[in-house]
Amino acid sequence: xxxxxxxGRGVLLGVITPFFMFSCSKxxxxxxxxxxxxxxxxxxSPSIVAIMVKDGEGNTKxxxxxxxxxDNMILTTQSCVGDIDxxxxxxLQNGKELYPEQIDLxxxxxxxxxxxxxxKTSGLPKVEFAQNEKIKAGALGIAVGNCPYxxxxxxxxxxxxxxxxxxxxxxxxxxxxxxxxxxxxxxxxPVFNNSGQLIGIVEGKIEGEDNLALILPASTCQKVxxxxxxxxxxxxxxxxxxxxxxxxxxxxxxxxxxxxTPSPGPAFKSGVHAGDIIVRLNGKKIPHPLxxxxxxxxxxxxxxxxxxxxxxxxxxEKELSIEPAPRxxxxxxxxxxxx
Numbered sequence: 001x002x003x004x005x006x007x008g009r010g011v012l013l014g015v016i017t018p019f020f021m022f023s024c025s026k027x028x029x030x031x032x033x034x035x036x037x038x039x040x041x042x043x044x045s046p047s048i049v050a051i052m053v054k055d056g057e058g059n060t061k062x063x064x065x066x067x068x069x070x071d072n073m074i075l076t077t078q079s080c081v082g083d084i085d086x087x088x089x090x091x092l093q094n095g096k097e098l099y100p101e102q103i104d105l106x107x108x109x110x111x112x113x114x115x116x117x118x119x120k121t122s123g124l125p126k127v128e129f130a131q132n133e134k135i136k137a138g139a140l141g142i143a144v145g146n147c148p149y150x151x152x153x154x155x156x157x158x159x160x161x162x163x164x165x166x167x168x169x170x171x172x173x174x175x176x177x178x179x180x181x182x183x184x185x186x187x188x189x190p191v192f193n194n195s196g197q198l199i200g201i202v203e204g205k206i207e208g209e210d211n212l213a214l215i216l217p218a219s220t221c222q223k224v225x226x227x228x229x230x231x232x233x234x235x236x237x238x239x240x241x242x243x244x245x246x247x248x249x250x251x252x253x254x255x256x257x258x259x260x261t262p263s264p265g266p267a268f269k270s271g272v273h274a275g276d277i278i279v280r281l282n283g284k285k286i287p288h289p290l291x292x293x294x295x296x297x298x299x300x301x302x303x304x305x306x307x308x309x310x311x312x313x314x315x316x317e318k319e320l321s322i323e324p325a326p327r328x329x330x331x332x333x334x335x336x337x338x339x
Contacts (some may be wrong), residue, residue: 020029028159036194040142040331043196044151045124049074050091050146051117051188055084066090067190067198069129072122075221076188077203078108078115090117092124093152106156107228110156110327111236112172113203114224115188115215127190130197132219139159141178141199141215145189158213160199165214166333168293171223171234176200176215191215237299240265241272241339243292256292258309262338273311280308293339297325 044067051074053062064080074090081088088106090098100121105118141160145152158180167174178191182202189202200215227234242260250274256278256302261267282305286292301324309316328337 018193027148027307030221035287036332037142037157040192040194040196041144041153041155042175044127044144044190044192046093047127048093048144048146048153048190051076051080052089052091053080054087054089057088058087059155059258062187063146063185064187065185065189065202066117066202068124068126069198069221070126071124072104072119073225074117074119075190075201075225076115076117077216078110078113080187080203081108081115081117083104086115091146107232109171109224109228109234111169111234111333112216112220112224113326114201116225116228127192127198127224128196130195130199132217135160135176135199135217140194141176141180142192142194143178143180143182143189143204143213144192145182145186149180160181160215163214168290168297168333168335169236170294171220171227173220173335175203176217177201177206178213178215180213184212186213189215199299206279235301236297236325237301237303237305237322238265239267239296239305239320239322239339241267241285242336243278244339246277256286260338265338266323270318270320272307272309272318272320275311276316277310278307279310279315280306282306283308296322296339 047068049066051064051066054059055061066076067076069075101194102120104120108115139160143156158178161177163177164176165175166172186202191199198218200217203214203216206212243256244259248256259275261272299322301322303322307318
């Protein structure tokens, strides 16, 4: 883990993890590593933007980063941008600043925390997405973003890993982990592989783990972009059920048990009770208990689903009307939410 700062066309080597084996070899591996890093930075740096959110008096409230993914589209996080009515300033690497009147559209998805900023201007240099199957645990991840104290871009690198966080939403794949210490302004910072291809963007840090950053995979960003480009928003289905896992230790022995049906949700209205065991969804056995949320989320609001329930040994059929899922940003990816 270490950091670079790019100044103009050169690179200043800052803090670097010691590579003792490099110094003991006749080969200048450290020089080759530095050369490879410079090549990545030269390729991607023109596509990195700084995003500043200001209050009504013009004072900067938040600073983050973004990356150009098409000639007029910037990818960042919803947390970085905040409410779309806030005053955004986007700064390009050539020093040019873009103001709200130069922004055509802002589209955010609350569940995945992904945001796209469409500009009225075009011709910006864009990055290339990495293929999902080429993103492997143990690979090098290079985070290229901005901070208030760096001239140009600030760079950190570390080892990539996969996490168990996320993956229950139709659009949201499990987050990646980058073993690197990033500052509070790192939201939206793009992360690249050693070929300069986009792996994902920084969402935040794991609480209590300063040296681990959570990365939204590029594949998630692409899926959300396609959906938002088509509809302008993503509506997820909701039936108002809290569930617990019960049964045996083996996966095939586990079952979904309804723990709560808050009023006035669809499940409450349809007579689903706490203690009911969910046997089937739309006539099909649920392939895995954790898939239940994903299947409900994929259902279109306004449509109906059928649940087969086991109540005290008797099978019941219930029809539920799908409603739009509540947008509880503070509970993003929380498995304890209602479904």
